[in-house]
Amino acid sequence: MAINTLIFDLDDTLLDFRGGESQDIKMLLGKHLGLKGKKQDQALAVYQKINKGLWSAYEQGAINQQDIFRRRFQETLAALQQTGQADPQEIEREYAFLRDHNYRILKGAKELLQSLAGHYTLFAGTNGQEETQIRRLRETGLFEYFDAVFTSQGLNVAKPDPDFFDQIFAAHPAMKREETLMIGDGLQSDIRGGQNARIQTVWVNLRDQVLPDDLKPTKIVFSLKELQEYLA
Template identity: 30%
Template sequence: MSRYQKLIFDADNTLFDFDQAEATALLNTLKDFAMPTPDGLLDFYRRMNATLWQQLDNKVISIAELKQQRAEQLFAFVGQEADVQDFSHHYLDELANCQFLLNHVSETLQQLTDHCEMAIITNGLSRVQKPRLANSPIRAHFGALVISEELGVAKPDPEIFAHTCEQMNWAQPEEVLMVGDNYRCDIQGAAGFGMKTCWFNLRGVPHDFEDHDHEIHHFGELLDVLQLQRI
């Protein structure tokens, strides 16, 4: 029997390879809008986007402001402009079409589905997350997809963890294991709500963090955490 029978996963860079999706979607969108791709584009975009998402996490800006500022800063970098809403929608739709999974995700979830109830909490955008999961081969494994944009609160707010437990009819947070790559949002947020946590340290970052119960470096190691034999 699995050590935990109730699991919640983050989506981006936990289940899905967001780095590959982001690069693919951005380049495809710029191509479709006949915009250039200057040297350093991806590095610039990732730094800029990470900063905006951090501001969103800290409730400094809204989702609408994030989309607006992201497009405006990108246009300034490439030296051309387009309608912000059209460009943003096109980019998000490209992202939704990128269902790249990280290594070992598909086969690991297939093994877990006989032992565990599973849900997803994501701070991503509904226009991306809902169609991406719906068209993904892993969609059948999850009983709930909770999207911060729809709920109006985001990880690490305890309300989003409480809502997910309600959706899954889970009464005891301490029986739930949260698996995610973002230490503040996924791990500290879930721990603050009373859940057990497994940090997916995807990039092998050296650290002295102590708020997590388990740590993995590739997805297949989750079977070891759950004390399930690898097939």
């Protein structure tokens, strides 16, 4: 049966979250801790490891989003042995503003959605804050291509929990699982999430990651151009 509905992840699938994050975190840690050059790069790597771990815990239902925002800079400063040198919550507040105004998109993202609009029903399905993600879609000009936007905050559940997808299907009763495709870069959130929801998946592997043995995406693409050709 043909695919007619696409659920797109946003960050690092269409929106260039990682590019903005790297620039903003390095700037903030430089500002608050006086780090420069390689020390900024090293501090960024520490932050990214901690942040990734917290988001993974969130996706597993072990913590909530506010725990991420409360803990990530606190734990980063501790790992850098900089506790007491800066206020982690002030860094979080400044980063939240920068993150919410990160309007970078990945090359080819708009062209991809333009080519798909009218041929598929397009949904955004993202683990993120509703107001932030909708604002970013509007400011990047991508919002108009989506029939609906679903966020973990709005649904009160995160990918890969099957309930994230169940709520999307419940909101659109005409949707059929065998006609739906989940597209994203996240191995756990998007690919495992799609498997949990019993729908087909496309893994957008833009950084040459290694695929775990227990994950079996329907298709792997290494660029948005390749994804566009696959869906044409």
